[in-house]
Amino acid sequence: MDQTIVEDIIKKVMDQMGASEAAPATSTAQKATCDESIPVELSGRHVHLCEEDIQELFGAPLNYVKELSQPGQYLCKERVRLIGPTGVIDNVAVLGPARPKSQVELSLTDARILGVKAPVRQSGDVAGTPGIVLTSGTGLAGLQEGVIVAARHIHMSPADAARYGVSDNQKVHVYMDGERPAVFKDVIVRVHKDFSLAMHIDFDEANSCGLGRNAKGKIVGVTQEA
């Protein structure tokens, strides 16, 4: 067989796969259909509160301060103290609007300080998670459950999803181009018509790759579900 043809085939295969590295079994050669960078936002620790806990803590509705990147979500003037078995964290942001269930989103570093075994979960998936005590200076609320480490995720609109060739709840691998570059595997894609394109990670994740402001991620693969 003509050696040129072989080389041509090999080149085409390699081009299709990109400059490659061996990867674990969850990966495939499947690529996202768009390699535009995705803005990365660092999520600090924060709480979402239900109406009942808002009343217990503040005795009044939440006060709007400023809009956040996802439409309809906003930072409030109110702050809370988190009290765990082994530690306390003060001055924690409260996000509005009120939600059906209160939820506390921490990094693993925070969870270690508080002494709470917070699992990595998607926002809203709080069944069976640890509880915690919140105080406001004037009120106190005890959560039976609701403490999580938010699973890193990418918000996108249906149009973004079409552009990247991914769908709601699909998992992707994202290259983070920080001072200590890394690929985060199995990042959940969340598609909703109201979502702005943004990847959300916590400070442990940001620090692990030395990311600063205006960080970007790039989808470099799609998780192959077993």
Next chain:
Amino acid sequence: MDQTIVEDIIKKVMDQMGASEAAPATSTAQKATCDESIPVELSGRHVHLCEEDIQELFGAPLNYVKELSQPGQYLCKERVRLIGPTGVIDNVAVLGPARPKSQVELSLTDARILGVKAPVRQSGDVAGTPGIVLTSGTGLAGLQEGVIVAARHIHMSPADAARYGVSDNQKVHVYMDGERPAVFKDVIVRVHKDFSLAMHIDFDEANSCGLGRNAKGKIVGVTQEA
């Protein structure tokens, strides 16, 4: 041309590259020659002290407590307080033996608490890094420089290096199989006859992938230097 031959070539190329994903330009298809897992050790914040600073802080030699994983390195009974522009961290481990220059190894989370702009550096490479104040309860030492975030690295013996097909100062990509799996890019390999096989990462890095005790890493690629 016979389609079977083409498929056979493609299969061979893909086998050689492993199940693949697109990767950034620093990666190549080059693989380590051994896919045995590497034990991962989490490095907490700690300091190494020169003889002069040991005298200023404690007025006496360091007291041995226990051997660490790398031969000759040991944990000491002594502890220090780190004092930075915006914060203080107490009860920081001192490692022996004495070194020619004092050095403080932090996570980026620690550096943020202290208010010190610590760069990511290899151990010993402290020229131009920020200083800090150390106190012991009885003494005080002011470092003009020496505060770093230790670059993640893999210790290995020459025999290990031969087995993995890597060399001193080479950089590799390592798959971390935690609750939030990730690939750490550009991890420095350090080869010395006295080194035991171990990958050292800090708590930001461990938390970012949800790693616990007995964590393992696997070399999945080698950085192609420009």
